[in-house]
Amino acid sequence: MTDERIKKIKNIFDEYGLIVKAAILRENKVCSRDIMKLMDKGYVVKIKTGYYCWNSGFDDLNDFEIVQSIIPSGVISMFSAAVIHEMTTVNPMDINITIASRMIKPKLPNYPPVELFFTSNDNLDF
Known part of the structure; x- marks a missing residue:
């Protein structure tokens, strides 16, 4: 996954909020394979099935x-x-x-x- 692709996905989280539904990610052409790669690299945290948070903002959430x-x-x-x-x-x-x-x-x-x-x-x- 390229840095440009990661930035595009980060912009989706910036637009929709810290926690984003998988359906919104799919609407924006982010597939489950992309999500898994981002989780493996530590960019994204899985809150529960279908809900993801950008890792840098996770600590700010209560x-x-x-x-x-x-x-x-x-x-x-x-x-x-x-x-x-x-x-x-x-x-x-x-x-x-x-x-x-x-x-x-x-x-x-x-x-x-x-x-x-x-x-x-x-x-x-x-």
Whole structure:
């Protein structure tokens, strides 16, 4: 893989954000072989199947940002919300996310650990 190709792929990450779905990469003519080569060279980190992060920005992400990008329709809730708003000193073991009960349960990443809660759509409408 040439340096020019790596720069083009880096520009895709710059345009779409630190975490990019594999579907977006495919739309921009980046095949799975390219992704594997970038992972082998240390340019890209696999967050979970279908989600990738440019390695230089990975350290800047916190666990909440990773989960929010993987489950964009979810709401950070319970102790995790209390941590964000500095309302507790408890450090929860999981990131608590609430999703609509009718939503298909998303495949969760190995890290960070996520605990899902379900509620009606009415409770999530703002």
